[in-house]
Amino acid sequence: MLALYHFAQSTCSIKVRLLLAEKNLAWQDNMLISSEHHHLSDWYLKLNPNGVVPTLVDENLPIFESTAILEYLEDKYTQTSFRPVDHYVRGQMRAFLVFVDVWPTPAVRTPSFQFGGLLEKFIAMSDKKFLSLIKKRPLKTEFYLSFDKNTGFTTEQIFNSFTVILRTIKRMDAMLTKFGGPWLMGQEYTLADIAVLPLIDRMQDLGLDGLWEEPYPSISKWLYKAQRRPATLKSYFQGSRLSEQFPKIVKGPGSLSEWTNKYFQVYRGNPQSRS
Numbered sequence: 608m609l610a611l612y613h614f615a616q617s618t619c620s621i622k623v624r625l626l627l628a629e630k631n632l633a634w635q636d637n638m639l640i641s642s643e644h645h646h647l648s649d650w651y652l653k654l655n656p657n658g659v660v661p662t663l664v665d666e667n668l669p670i671f672e673s674t675a676i677l678e679y680l681e682d683k684y685t686q687t688s689f690r691p692v693d694h695y696v697r698g699q700m701r702a703f704l705v706f707v708d709v710w711p712t713p714a715v716r717t718p719s720f721q722f723g724g725l726l727e728k729f730i731a732m733s734d735k736k737f738l739s740l741i742k743k744r745p746l747k748t749e750f751y752l753s754f755d756k757n758t759g760f761t762t763e764q765i766f767n768s769f770t771v772i773l774r775t776i777k778r779m780d781a782m783l784t785k786f787g788g789p790w791l792m793g794q795e796y797t798l799a800d801i802a803v804l805p806l807i808d809r810m811q812d813l814g815l816d817g818l819w820e821e822p823y824p825s826i827s828k829w830l831y832k833a834q835r836r837p838a839t840l841k842s843y844f845q846g847s848r849l850s851e852q853f854p855k856i857v858k859g860p861g862s863l864s865e866w867t868n869k870y871f872q873v874y875r876g877n878p879q880s881r882s
């Protein structure tokens with residue numbers, strides 16, 4: 608029996624839940640609570656020395672890193688496939704999986720923490736407790752030291768993360784054109800769509816969809832279609848979106864348009880823009 612250690616709202620966890628649902632695989636639900644720091648306890652660090660979710664356990668063997676988990680499930684559970692058959696297209700899909708891990712996955716963390724209700728938790732915590740938890744994190748110490756626990760990130764850090772998200776949007780738009788849609792690699796829904804869907808969904812949930820709504824309608828169309836797949840609806844159970852966990856803070860699509868408008872005002876036509 609497969610077992611998944613995950614957080615309801617974690618984008619990397621949702622990525623794995625999406626493939627499990629697409630493949631119609633049964634799994635034991637080992638939900639951890641991020642605010643209770645279950646993922647930093649000694650028993651969990653033995654399963655996943657990185658101290659993050661998700662971890663999949665199959666036949667008592669833990670597998671971690673969400674992209675590695677996707678590939679593992681594809682290799683082992685072959686009754687349905689979410690990898691393109693053509694070798695070139697498959698290679699392009701893998702290049703995109705690397706891109707997603709390197710660029711948008713860390714970038715989406717910045718607006719998630721800033722606008723997604725997580726700062727509230729840190730403000731309520733003493734400096735001492737915050738620092739002791741940072742030290743316990745095997746991989747994320749630098750990230751947690753990169754923002755102020757009470758005020759969060761600077762506008763420059765937030766705008767830099769938008770630049771990376773926009774780079775992702777442009778890459779996706781180019782793929783939809785190159786492979787002809789409706790999915791990123793063409794006719795078939797693949798790991799490429801699954802890997803990036805939770806990140807784009809998160810940006811929309813935070814109210815930052817202004818980054819693509821007007822300039823890249825192809826992304827809105829892709830997102831709408833992906834969100835309505837039965838496996839997506841199943842994977843996004845109640846509480847998977849920050850707007851459901853923090854309804855007073857996270858108001859859903861379009862709600863942070865003042866931030867995306869300001870970003871475009873500052874960066875449009877600016878040669879320093881790195882998007």
Ligand SMILES: N[C@@H](CCC(=O)N[C@@H](CS)C(=O)NCC(=O)O)C(=O)O
Pocket residue numbers: 617618619620646658659660661671672673674744747
């Ligand atoms: N590269 C890892 C990233 C995993 C990751 O960062 N998970 C986040 C949730 S999306 C986490 O566990 N955060 C815990 C923390 O920040 O302490 C993967 O793809 O599995």
